[in-house]
Amino acid sequence: MSRPIVATIDTSALRHNLAIARQAAPHSRIWSVVKANAYGHGIDRVWQSLTDTDGFALLNLAEAILLREHGWEKPILLLEGFFHADELEILDRYRLTTSVHSNWQIQALAKAKLAAPLDVYLKINSGMNRLGFQPEQVNQAWHKLRSLDNVGEMTLMAHFAEGETTEGIAGPMKRIADAAQGLDCPRSLANSAATLWHRETHYDWVRPGIILYGASPSGNWQDIARCGLQPAMTLNSAIIAVQGLKTGDGVGYGARYRATGEQRIGVVACGYADGYPRHAPTGTPVWVDGVKTQTVGAISMDMITVDLTPCPQAGIGSQVELWGNNVKIDEVASAAGTVGYELMCALAPRVPVQLR
Numbered sequence: 001m002s003r004p005i006v007a008t009i010d011t012s013a014l015r016h017n018l019a020i021a022r023q024a025a026p027h028s029r030i031w032s033v034v035k036a037n038a039y040g041h042g043i044d045r046v047w048q049s050l051t052d053t054d055g056f057a058l059l060n061l062a063e064a065i066l067l068r069e070h071g072w073e074k075p076i077l078l079l080e081g082f083f084h085a086d087e088l089e090i091l092d093r094y095r096l097t098t099s100v101h102s103n104w105q106i107q108a109l110a111k112a113k114l115a116a117p118l119d120v121y122l123k124i125n126s127g128m129n130r131l132g133f134q135p136e137q138v139n140q141a142w143h144k145l146r147s148l149d150n151v152g153e154m155t156l157m158a159h160f161a162e163g164e165t166t167e168g169i170a171g172p173m174k175r176i177a178d179a180a181q182g183l184d185c186p187r188s189l190a191n192s193a194a195t196l197w198h199r200e201t202h203y204d205w206v207r208p209g210i211i212l213y214g215a216s217p218s219g220n221w222q223d224i225a226r227c228g229l230q231p232a233m234t235l236n237s238a239i240i241a242v243q244g245l246k247t248g249d250g251v252g253y254g255a256r257y258r259a260t261g262e263q264r265i266g267v268v269a270c271g272y273a274d275g276y277p278r279h280a281p282t283g284t285p286v287w288v289d290g291v292k293t294q295t296v297g298a299i300s301m302d303m304i305t306v307d308l309t310p311c312p313q314a315g316i317g318s319q320v321e322l323w324g325n326n327v328k329i330d331e332v333a334s335a336a337g338t339v340g341y342e343l344m345c346a347l348a349p350r351v352p353v354q355l356r
């Protein structure tokens with residue numbers, strides 16, 4: 001028998017979540033964001049469940065090439081564009097749409113020898129101050145690009161730092177409007193949060209990521225509780241040992257939990273080397289043998305310990321869900337002071353993955 005941990009990717013949930021994104025932005029085309037190996041789900045595993053999309057957005061050339069080699073012929077957007085001028089040859093060969101966020105990229109496009117023009121997403125710095133041109137620089141960058149034979153269709157692109165709130169959208173929308181003044185152009189602005197909650201941001205293409213995987217862009221799963229999204233990833237394991245504690249007995253490294261009475265605890269084959277967050281404190285929710293209970297003590301590399309008080313029937317071999325339909329990945333993440341994004345991206349390579 002092998003170690004009982006397994007991650008299951010629900011392909012119908014991916015399909016369903018994409019349909020929900022479409023319902024939320026019915027007049028826009030969709031870039032399904034599959035960067036970071038499809039948020040840890042495995043781009044080669046999930047892309048075929050998302051082929052109702054209009055395009056895939058990512059940032060790693062190897063992932064773009066993989067999609068082309070698997071036969072995806074529709075658009076692929078490089079969210080951060082090219083990192084070196086010599087990559088333009090690959091963008092040309094694989095027909096990749098590129099973001100342009102800096103002047104050196106415009107110069108590189110001007111000099112490149114391409115077989116055909118490349119479609120370009122000109123990135124506006126909407127106030128987040130990561131990538132993009134300041135609003136007042138956009139018009140000039142736009143016209144410079146427009147004059148190049150190497151540039152095909154052009155779209156304005158921006159990203160929101162606080163897409164959850166109306167106030168978080170208002171300032172950036174103003175900067176984007178300033179930047180776009182006098183330009184007759186398609187726009188792509190909305191991440192998951194803006195796709196769900198801010199119609200005025202939708203325009204021509206939306207770019208949902210996290211909601212395709214069924215988790216919350218705000219980090220609070222209650223924010224998406226009524227959207228009908230389904231978790232795409234379930235992480236399961238099983239109890240491999242049981243201990244009976246007496247008052248004062250410590251559990252795990254540092255004895256960070258001590259029993260306050262007689263207590264049964266279960267040892268689960270899952271630890272931080274599997275991607276479970278090491279900072280999850282005592283009290284982090286976990287599903288054991290059909291019942292919601294909680295972790296006790298420190299998270300180890302290969303094991304966690306859970307309270308069996310609410311599930312006296314549970315024992316060695318009982319099924320455990322670390323996250324999935326019964327315990328939301330966002331609940332585990334927020335207990336550990338992080339977001340669902342990080343947990344799914346951090347699923348460790350040693351965890352076997354199956355498709356359902």
Ligand SMILES: *Cc1c(COP(=O)(O)O)cnc(C)c1O
Pocket residue numbers: 033035079159190191192193207208209210211217
């Ligand atoms: C990651 C990313 C997205 C998707 O963000 P979510 O919050 O996962 O929807 C959209 N646009 C850009 C530029 C991104 O980097």
